[in-house]
Amino acid sequence: MRAKVNQDINISDYSGVWVISEQNMGKLHNVTLELIGEGRKLADKINKELSVVVLGYKISEIVKLLEEYPVNNIICIDRPELENYNTDIYASCINSTIKDMKPEIVLFGATSIGRDLAPRVSAKVGTGLTADCTSLEIDEADGKLLQTRPAFGGNLMATIICPKNRPQMSTVRPGVMQKALKSSEKTAKVITPEIDSKILVSKVIFENLVVNDKPRVNLQDAKIIVSGGRGLKTPEGFKLIDELADVLGGVVGASRAAVDSGWIDHSHQVGQTGTTVRPDLYIACGISGAIQHLAGMSESKTIVAINSDPNAPIFKICDYGIVGDLYKIIPELIDLAKSNK
16 A cells, blocks of 8 residues: 655655654553654664654653653643644644754554544644554664554554655654663753744644543453453453452453453453553453454463353463363462462
8 A cells, every 4th residue: 555645845854753642631642652662763773863742831851751762852832722622723732843954753642642643743744643552663674664554354464654755754653662661861852942933833722521430441451361252151250350460469351242342441442442461461362363353452461261161262372271261260260369369
């Protein structure tokens, strides 16, 4: 697949890798650190600089935090108009900065904000966008970015290039890449680009912020996840899943089938249309292993599968498989875990 050709640019004018950071209410989103880790690898391969773009208002603490990571530049756009996320203004600021500074690669997180912002930026800049990437590599032959993502419902992986447009732009799924480690050397240069006040105006008026204080499961940072699927047969089965997760010190996950059945909230969903995870231990209970689910958890360090069907696809990728009735097996695991405490 190829991005739309733009005949008006000189590719040699573009240089460097950019990460568009995401912060909310003074807290940096984990995906930013994942993108820094991946962006550093890409920048090193093409021998170019890595820059992080941060937008907001009174964000000096975010800048200080970013200085602790292995980045060459921090492009800081700190304006009152950016205090609350606004698609129009954020996209215009990033577009203006890209056109002035000309990066060759720009990475966004495939979060709710990233998925809203990235396509608008790509349209303004006049380049292509590869969404929901799970792998990024540099073509050793010519230095192009190889952007790989699931296609056709996850049944195959497509590698997409943008040979004649710049920047090469991607969104990357949270939880797929390794987080960057802090650097002992703080060498990042803080750059404050000029922003025309005319682009800080939007037709959208911010009225107020409503915070959803409903507890949400943190799947991305969990070290242990116990997930339930359609094999539970009833929503009551998640009580058993919750008990096993609790005794192991983990959290509860779920397959799309369980979520679509209304048995558990979508925030617990693991998979291509849910959350991508890479815990130390992933226990799949009553999950057959559809490719969309496997795409979201196959990078787990240790995978344990419990299923009554010996031919379930999940057994092809698990480290340990148990064939049998999960309503008999899970209580034994709970008792075993309790006895070892």
